[in-house]
Amino acid sequence: MNDMHAASTSAPLLTLDKVTFRHRGQTLLQNISLTLSSQGSTIVMGPNGAGKSLLMRICHGLLTPTSGRLHWHDTGGRPPRQAMVFQRPVMxxxxxxxxxxxxxxxxxxxxxxxxxxxxxxxxxxxxxxxxxxxxxxxxxxxxxxxxxxxxxxxxxAVLFLDEPTSALDPAAIKAVEDAVTDFGRVGTRIIMNTHDISQAKRLGDDVLFLCQGRVVEHNNAESFFLAPRTRDASAFVRGELVW
Ligand SMILES: Nc1ncnc2c1ncn2[C@@H]1O[C@H](COP(=O)(O)OP(=O)(O)O)[C@@H](O)[C@H]1O
Ligand SMILES: [Mg+2]
Incomplete structure (x- = not known):
């Protein structure tokens, strides 16, 4: 995790400091420390059950960490205006x-x-x-x-998307991807979970790779896909880790 801050080329937006989430004796997110910069789009990837949705819910304020803390830099520690789009729309x-x-x-x-x-x-x-x-x-x-x-x-200011295209056909997927690009153009900070590697390559500036409740790698997208630094990320990029 030496590259934890590698993707932060602009001012910081959000820092997670030793965020842990436990439920019924199980540690579902463990000691997550990272900083997201204030620009671009972050793609969160990892096998099924890695904790991607939990992490997103914590960042969006829907769940409170068992320990550790979040700090939003631009807004005096408080969350900025934010929205979330789920895999299955809640209407x-x-x-x-x-x-x-x-x-x-x-x-x-x-x-x-x-x-x-x-x-x-x-x-x-x-x-x-x-x-x-x-x-x-x-x-x-x-x-x-x-x-x-x-x-x-x-x-x-920040838009969270949790696998927004998993249940959609190709035309609808394209519409969602175009929308994500449009949000990016108007300066909305994108944080998106997806298991679709080609989508991540199309949309991501940096990649956060989770495995078993830990951040295994955080790197800019190009480096992540070209030369993943860990065995788990390598296997994932080659399509060998089940999701
Ligand atoms: N609200 C919850 N309460 C307790 N356990 C949960 C909750 N949501 C998810 N989990 C468990 O936490 C782990 C990570 O889940 P999740 O974040 O949904 O994974 P991912 O989105 O990476 O597939 C899984 O083992 C899941 O069963
Ligand atoms: Mg999920």
Whole structure:
């Protein structure tokens, strides 16, 4: 883990200091220390059960570490504005547009701004025609675009995506990848879990590789894929580690 800070070429965004997560006597994340820089996109990879989703939930504030701490540098230690997109979209039992305006309301956006922001986001993701349909009857691909539109409307500084394309067909995958690139263009910091190596190569600036609840490697994406430094990462890149 000598290269732990290798990927940090710009100012730091988030530091994890000895983050450990235990559950029922099992250590699921162990002593994770790392710093993410404030720019670019980080791809989190690793075999199934490595702890990628847990780590993401901790970073997003959905779970509290058993020990250790998180520090967000730009915002005096407190989390910045952030959103999360899951493998299976979580939609409320209401219309597509209401799912977006509701998220804006929760964020505290003034009611006057909610509809225009929601409409703009739906349009951006090609969802204008389905804006008034119940969100839960939309196709898997449409629901994932809706999840991205909802995140877009929130203007997050950081966007977490947990295997957002695992359940999608190639066209829908392309739409999600384009969206991730668009978020990156407007300066949103991307942190994404994926088990798709070609996707990681397309989208990642740096790679965080987890195995059995530990960070095994953190490196810039090019170096990680070209010359992984650990045996586990090597096996993973060659497709020999089961996920
Ligand atoms: N909420 C939870 N409570 C307890 N154990 C969990 C919870 N979520 C996941 N786990 C366990 O933690 C380990 C890591 O899970 P996860 O982060 O989902 O792995 P990954 O996303 O890398 O596939 C697994 O062994 C899983 O069974
Ligand atoms: Mg997972």
């Amino acid at each position: 409320l039992r209401r219309s597509a547009i209401a799912n977006v305006t509701y998220a804006l309301a929760v964020q505290g956006t003034c009611w006057r701004d909610r509809k225009p922001l929601a409409r703009e986001a739906l349009e951006r993701f090609g969802l204008t025609d389905v804006a008034h349909r119940p969100a839960r009857v939309l196709s898997g691909g449409e629901q994932q675009r809706l999840a991205l539109a909802r995140a877009w409307a929130l203007r997050p």
